[in-house]
Every structure is written in C-alpha cells, then in structure tokens.
Amino acid sequence: MPEASPIKNKKDTFYKDMLPALILPLIMALHFYGKRAALVCLVSVSAAVISEIIGSKLINQKLRLYDCGSIYIGVLLALMLPASVRLWIPALGSVFAVMLVKIPFGGIYSSPFSCTAAAFSFLCICKSNELFAYPVLKIDSAVDAFGSENFVAGTSLAQSLLQNKTHGVTAVELINGFIGSVAGPMGMTSAVVLLGLLFYILIRRPKSFVNAISFIATCFIGCVITVAVDYGNIFELNALRMICIRFFSGFTLCIGVFLITEEPQSPEKIIHRIIYGCLGAVGYLLLRHFSIFEDAGAFAVLGINALWPLLEKYIFSPHKKENDSEVIPLE
Amino acid sequence: MSDKKVSLKKMIRVGGYLRNPVLVHVIGICPVAAAATSLFNSLVLAGVFTVSLIICEVLASLIMKKMPRWLRVSIYVIINTGIVFPVMYYLEKNQSPVFASLGIYLPLMAMNSFTCIHSEKYAVKHSVKESFFDAIASSIGYSAVLLLVGIIREIVGSGKIAGFDIPFISGLNGALMPFGGLFIIGILAALHKARVIKNYPKQARTIEKKFTLDESREEEGTFTYNLKNRFKKNEENF
Numbered sequence: 001m002p003e004a005s006p007i008k009n010k011k012d013t014f015y016k017d018m019l020p021a022l023i024l025p026l027i028m029a030l031h032f033y034g035k036r037a038a039l040v041c042l043v044s045v046s047a048a049v050i051s052e053i054i055g056s057k058l059i060n061q062k063l064r065l066y067d068c069g070s071i072y073i074g075v076l077l078a079l080m081l082p083a084s085v086r087l088w089i090p091a092l093g094s095v096f097a098v099m100l101v102k103i104p105f106g107g108i109y110s111s112p113f114s115c116t117a118a119a120f121s122f123l124c125i126c127k128s129n130e131l132f133a134y135p136v137l138k139i140d141s142a143v144d145a146f147g148s149e150n151f152v153a154g155t156s157l158a159q160s161l162l163q164n165k166t167h168g169v170t171a172v173e174l175i176n177g178f179i180g181s182v183a184g185p186m187g188m189t190s191a192v193v194l195l196g197l198l199f200y201i202l203i204r205r206p207k208s209f210v211n212a213i214s215f216i217a218t219c220f221i222g223c224v225i226t227v228a229v230d231y232g233n234i235f236e237l238n239a240l241r242m243i244c245i246r247f248f249s250g251f252t253l254c255i256g257v258f259l260i261t262e263e264p265q266s267p268e269k270i271i272h273r274i275i276y277g278c279l280g281a282v283g284y285l286l287l288r289h290f291s292i293f294e295d296a297g298a299f300a301v302l303g304i305n306a307l308w309p310l311l312e313k314y315i316f317s318p319h320k321k322e323n324d325s326e327v328i329p330l331e
Numbered sequence: 332m333s334d335k336k337v338s339l340k341k342m343i344r345v346g347g348y349l350r351n352p353v354l355v356h357v358i359g360i361c362p363v364a365a366a367a368t369s370l371f372n373s374l375v376l377a378g379v380f381t382v383s384l385i386i387c388e389v390l391a392s393l394i395m396k397k398m399p400r401w402l403r404v405s406i407y408v409i410i411n412t413g414i415v416f417p418v419m420y421y422l423e424k425n426q427s428p429v430f431a432s433l434g435i436y437l438p439l440m441a442m443n444s445f446t447c448i449h450s451e452k453y454a455v456k457h458s459v460k461e462s463f464f465d466a467i468a469s470s471i472g473y474s475a476v477l478l479l480v481g482i483i484r485e486i487v488g489s490g491k492i493a494g495f496d497i498p499f500i501s502g503l504n505g506a507l508m509p510f511g512g513l514f515i516i517g518i519l520a521a522l523h524k525a526r527v528i529k530n531y532p533k534q535a536r537t538i539e540k541k542f543t544l545d546e547s548r549e550e551e552g553t554f555t556y557n558l559k560n561r562f563k564k565n566e567e568n569f
Contacts, residue, residue, distance in 0.1 A: 092503075100514060126503040 014263035025187035033083035044090035045074030051098035069108030079187025154183025157249035194253035214277030251297035347472030359445030364512035366436035373481025377474035391454035392462035
C-alpha cells in the first residue's frame, strides 16, 4: 500500500483515546446551556449510532460500534453547534457523517476525510444562518430554540471581529471569552479547557500532539502577523487584546485539538505532521479572511485532508516516485 | 445483430435499466449533477437530450457509416447545436425561469459526450431500426435518472415539488449545489447496483464493462495503444 494512501491501521484506537477528551467540553456545555446541551448531544449521538447500525446492515458489513467512531462524531458535532440549534440539524449532520463519509469508505479509519469536519461543512452550506446564530448566555434559564419567539442571539468573539466591534471588548469580557462564558458553539468556547486538553493529547497521543501544536502555533503566528500589519506595534494594549481575540475566537482551538489531530488522515512522519498542521492553519487563516461564512475552519480541514495525500506522493516522498518509475519503465 | 432479434422491451431493460448510462457507465453526468435542480429543469434537459440522441443515432446509422470518424463527431455537435439553440431561443424569448436556472448547462448539451459515444459505439455499426431502439432505450434510462434526481433535489433543496411548497420540509441549499447532485447520483447508483445484483445476478457480472469507443480502432502509435502496450510489457518483465 503506498504511503500516501489515507487508509491506515484499522486497529488504531484514536477515537477511543480521544473520547474522554470530549468530557470536559461536554461538562462546560452542560454548565452553560443546561438540558438543551444534553438534548442536542443525545440527538446527535443517537442519530450517529442508529445510522451506523442501519448503514452496516444495508451493506452487510460487520457493525463497528466498538471503534467509538460514531459516538465521537455525534458528541464532537454537537459540541461544535450552538445550543439553540433545532434538533433535526445535529441529527442530519450525524447521518451525513456516518452514512456518506464514514461507511462508504469502509469505516472511520479508512475515510480520507474527517467525518465531523465533513458534516459541519455540509451543515454550514445548508443552514449557515442557524449554525452561526449563537444564543445569548443565560445561566440557570432554558435556552430557546432558533426561530422561536423568545430566541435572543448573542454576539460571539468571531462575530465581534467580523463586525469590527472588538475595540469595545473589555478585559473582563476577554477573560469571560477565555473561560468560555461567551456566546458561541456550546462546547468549544472555553480556551482554558481546550488548551488543557493539549496536555491530555500530549500524554495519550504524542504523535497527534505534533499536529495540534503545529496548527495552533501557526495560527498564533498568523494572528500576530495580521495584528502587526494592522497596528504596527504589537506590544500596545489594544494590539495585545486584538491578538487574543483573533486567536481565541472561532474554531481555532477546536480544530487544533480535535479535527487536525484525527489519526486516519494524518501523515506518518513527525516532520510531515508539522507541515500538515502548518498548512492546515494557513488554509484556515486564509478562509477566515475570504470565506463567506463566519468560520470556515471545517472546510480548511477537508482541504488539507484532500491535499495531503497528493503532497505526500509527489513532493514529500520522491523515493516512492523512483520506485514507481521502476515498475512502469518509460519507453 | 439482425433485425429479427431486436426487441424494444429487451433493449429498454438492458440499455435503459441494467446498463443505465448515468448510474452504471457514468456518462453525461454534468447536466444531471449541476443543472437538474428541479422537475421543470429536468424535463427540459430530458426533452432536449432525447430528441438530439434519436436524431444523431438515426442519422449516424443512415448516412454516416462511410464517413471518417473526425467528420462524424463534428456532425453530431452540429446536429445537437441545431436542436439546442431553438429551445434556448424559445425559453429566452418567453423569459422562462428555467432558462435562467439552467444557465450554461443547456448550451453545453450541444457538446454532450453521451450522444457522440452512443452514436460512435452503436449507431454506425447497426441498422437504423436498432439504432432508433437504442436511442429510445438510452433516452428512457437517462431521462428517468434526470427526472428522479431533479425531483429529489427540488424536494430536499427547495422544499417544493413542481414549484408547489411542501409543508414541514425545510430546504437544504446543499442539495441544489453540484456536490449535492453527485451525492444523490452516488446513492442512486448504489441502490441500482444492489437491486441489479439481487434481481439479475448473471448480468450483474458484465454490466460494468466500460462503454468506450471501439477498441479495435486503436491504431499503433496512439496514446492509449502505447499505454496498454507499456503495461503489457511491464507485466511480462515482472
């Protein structure tokens, strides 16, 4: 099997290992959004598991629930959505991820694309207005569904950034954003939690940590460069604040911790993983500036998933090309 | 094949269903994936396609057997253009919304690879009757998929059917985009294959044979000839 092939060892335990990492963001989501967060997660996971069962039966394939892929997809997708999302949307996303991205390629360890990123991108295209309408944070009160009369939209850090309202963001609001007490995707707003999870990945999946840290470091450098271009001196208070907002807003940390680290799509060598993470970050930063969506991080992940096997085959593994030419000699 | 053995029913079963041009041979999927976003769009595309295929195949069988291939292919395009442009003119004159939604894909039907491949592969080697039946069978298979995809995409993408709103269905923009069309074609192809394997197990082994231009016409020195030879030599050396 060529090295560039996305098909990896099916006995890998990446999703089993990463499932506990979703517990902390889930607790944060339950803390901020209460029962609604639990309901969205439940619907998403149920849809993923049921799709897995139905899909496996349809193609007479052995049921692979033990790889925890469906549960991982369901929980992660739910945590990337706003708590106010109508319940059929996470269900649709999970069905899409399992039925059209996971099962057709022979399982989650054989899929060339991140299932969660694909599902989130699909939902972005279909229901972008609802996907980025985050409810205002009201602890100890029920979250109203999108479209209902009582729904009140809050402003996430990414929306503030897009609307150029970041000058009014105070230090307290910034700290709130750091701990996750701000409108946003229900499980992915807390930078503290997500940065903490990097230590978990470092211990549990050291190779995946390389992807994560290269992605996050490149994003940070990108934020510093853009602020330096805008402000000149990056050591001014406003510039520092802007760096923090740009870095912690959107799905930067979520992608760095959960999506770019997915093992089935990752390269083998450490140096390749660094390049993979850096290229993913560059794509993400570009899409953040030029995309029509508030945050098109999932598209950047799909882009690097699609691009990497080609890069690995034609640029990073020239010895493979030599071997290929031996098999098919030129006349 | 002699005229006595020709049966329209059998040709529809084989050419339209078992060897469906879109779901099995994956020919001419551009209009299906990109432009078949509603029932009316699909009807227009299916009508244009059917007329152009029938005329091309009949003419190819009738008068083009002794012409060189390069000339025949040019004539197919001219015939298709002669059929597509009056339809375009009519739709544009009546300011039909179908014309706006089909966009570039309607004029592109004039360059449909399906018509050229079918005329070259089948019509120039068979009688007029057989070619006519083949055109009918292929058109039915192609149009059925076109209409099915159009209906599904209109329901899923716009929450409508033939322009009428369907209650409780919220449109998903993704289904109206080309990638949505390709997903639907993929799902239909999988269902079609499962059904063929179940109902026609013997034919299922042969239906995936590639529908390409006549291989015997590959002359020495051409790209495909060299490529095949290279692989053959390679296998021998190995």
